[in-house]
Amino acid sequence: MKLxxxxxxxxxxxxxxxxxxxxxxxxxxxxxDYPFTTLTPVIGMVDAPFGEPFAVADIPGLIExxxxxxxxxxxxxxxxxxTGILVHLIDISAIDEDDPLKSFQLINNELSKYSETLAAKKxxxxxxxxxxxxxxEKINAxxxxxxxxxxxxxxxxxxxxxKELVSFLASDLHKE
Ligand SMILES: Nc1nc2c(ncn2[C@@H]2O[C@H](COP(=O)(O)OP(=O)(O)OP(=O)(O)O)[C@@H](O)[C@H]2O)c(=O)[nH]1
Ligand SMILES: [Mg+2]
Numbered sequence: 001m002k003l004x005x006x007x008x009x010x011x012x013x014x015x016x017x018x019x020x021x022x023x024x025x026x027x028x029x030x031x032x033d034y035p036f037t038t039l040t041p042v043i044g045m046v047d048a049p050f051g052e053p054f055a056v057a058d059i060p061g062l063i064e065x066x067x068x069x070x071x072x073x074x075x076x077x078x079x080x081x082x083t084g085i086l087v088h089l090i091d092i093s094a095i096d097e098d099d100p101l102k103s104f105q106l107i108n109n110e111l112s113k114y115s116e117t118l119a120a121k122k123x124x125x126x127x128x129x130x131x132x133x134x135x136x137e138k139i140n141a142x143x144x145x146x147x148x149x150x151x152x153x154x155x156x157x158x159x160x161x162x163k164e165l166v167s168f169l170a171s172d173l174h175k176e
Pocket of ligand 2: 037058
């Protein structure tokens with residue numbers, strides 16, 4: 001299968017995937033505060049601090065039931081299957097402190113119900129929107145609950161932490 005991009009951005013609608021790709025690459029997709037702003041994948045090239053430039057794909061958001069076709073989910077999951085590493089983007093402000101992994105598990109459930117290939121893909125968890133107030137408790141609740149995944153935090157809107165993500169991805173792709 002021909003790869004669409006080295007890195008795929010996945011997450012719920014409104015997580016900030018399009019905002020992130022516009023900060024880390026040449027792509028300039030539409031950004032808006034309603035779900036399903038992005039309806040087709042958008043590819044951008046990223047200038048890495050070392051190694052080759054790499055391609056990142058902004059994929060439309062997934063919702064519960066995506067693997068059964070809800071919200072055009074199957075078409076979106078097919079695109080995700082054609083990317084290398086996954087960046088799983090999560091809106092910190094939407095984390096429920098009583099059930100911090102809820103949306104993380106929802107997305108992973110859709111990936112694994114769709115295919116084993118998707119379930120097995122390497123995933124970097126990125127908590128987005130650290131510029132918003134009162135995010136510390138939510139970040140702590142999330143990181144306490146989730147083990148065995150690299151977790152980065154950033155603000156796709158202000159760009160804080162985006163360089164670190166790009167370096168992390170570049171070094172990961174370099175190893176492969
Ligand atoms: N405060 C804040 N808002 C953000 C940040 N990143 C994205 N947003 C806002 O969140 C909303 C959704 O952003 P998008 O980038 O369109 O989200 P998306 O994940 O591409 O959404 P879909 O295309 O619907 O899947 C917009 O109103 C953005 O301005 C951030 O780091 N901080
Ligand atoms: Mg989008």
